[in-house]
């Protein structure tokens with residue numbers, strides 16, 4: 117059994133937008149953990165982040181940062197297509213890792229990570245599906261578990277970003293943005309997604325080549341629930357993420373200011389004076405903080421918590437089918453490996 121550490125020394129690999137924010141989170145709002153090393157494909161980026169935090173070193177090689185004897189655990193915040201190599205290196209060293217979503221961007225590599233973690237005989241991977249730590253999502257999950265509203269029938273989801281980087285493509289909308297609703301569906305309804313359809317209405321005219329926006333997706337679950345998702349990544353407005361559950365005996369909506377709006381038997385409450393945050397960093401600040409604290413607490417015990425490698429794999433299986441559905445315009449079935 118691993119002895120519990122009192123001071124978790126963390127390497128953060130990839131210190132762009134999210135990684136730099138996570139370094140700040142570790143240094144200022146995560147008890148019992150601190151960043152000791154940062155690494156980035158662009159050394160100047162790592163130098164800039166390290167310069168803001170006394171005692172944080174720069175490693176020029178991300179794999180050397182993971183292997184560093186003075187590093188107990190790793191946060192990975194590089195683009196999804198680099199995750200497999202970096203997470204594998206953490207597993208080889210037996211180090212707990214918080215890997216930003218998506219676990220990877222193709223189903224084969226996600227499954228390889230599930231199998232590689234299993235071969236270590238330990239739970240080491242936590243995937244950065246931070247919405248699971250958001251108090252509103254947790255409340256909605258509890259409501260579903262309590263059976264207060266009866267069997268879930270449908271969910272309506274909206275996921276709106278003010279803007280995305282210029283290199284964002286329609287495939288990335290599925291792999292990087294829609295993946296959150298895929299994970300939330302699995303988390304909230306507690307079942308797998310069996311098929312996905314991805315369609316586009318007429319596109320906003322001012323988006324870059326390669327991006328159609330907005331996107332409409334339909335997810336079907338094992339038990340026959342339907343989930344529709346609007347992903348709208350270039351609204352120019354702000355960050356809006358809403359989920360409305362429709363169940364046999366009522367509905368529940370999250371994403372409005374002030375907690376879930378629940379309607380039972382015709383009685384509901386209205387939301388007034390709501391403000392729209394500019395981005396996910398503000399909307400999910402508490403969720404990221406809770407996610408990091410939970411991760412650090414588990415990592416000090418040499419393990420991980422929250423969304424598992426399997427959750428990461430299952431979500432990637434759906435989004436990989438989603439990319440196929442996007443290209444074909446057809447309903448596409450999701451094939452999952454047997455869970456052993």
Ligand SMILES: NC(=O)C1=CN([C@@H]2O[C@H](COP(=O)(O)OP(=O)(O)OC[C@H]3O[C@@H](n4cnc5c(N)ncnc54)[C@H](O)[C@@H]3O)[C@@H](O)[C@H]2O)C=CC1
Pocket residue numbers: 129130131132133134135155156157158161178193194195196198216217218244245246292396
């Ligand atoms: N949970 C959430 O709400 C969010 C999660 N993300 C996820 O965080 C990750 C990073 O996204 P952003 O910070 O937006 O990207 P970014 O492009 O701002 O930063 C990524 C950084 O990784 C570096 N990098 C690229 N390949 C590398 C490698 N092999 N080794 C070391 N460094 C490398 C880049 O130079 C860059 O500085 C992605 O997986 C993304 O999906 C992003 C935004 C929100």
Ligand SMILES: O=C1[C@@H](O)[C@H](O)[C@@H](O)[C@H](O)[C@H]1O
Pocket residue numbers: 277280292293296349396
């Ligand atoms: O994970 C995220 C980004 O990668 C993605 O690009 C955004 O659409 C999401 O809102 C954000 O939470």
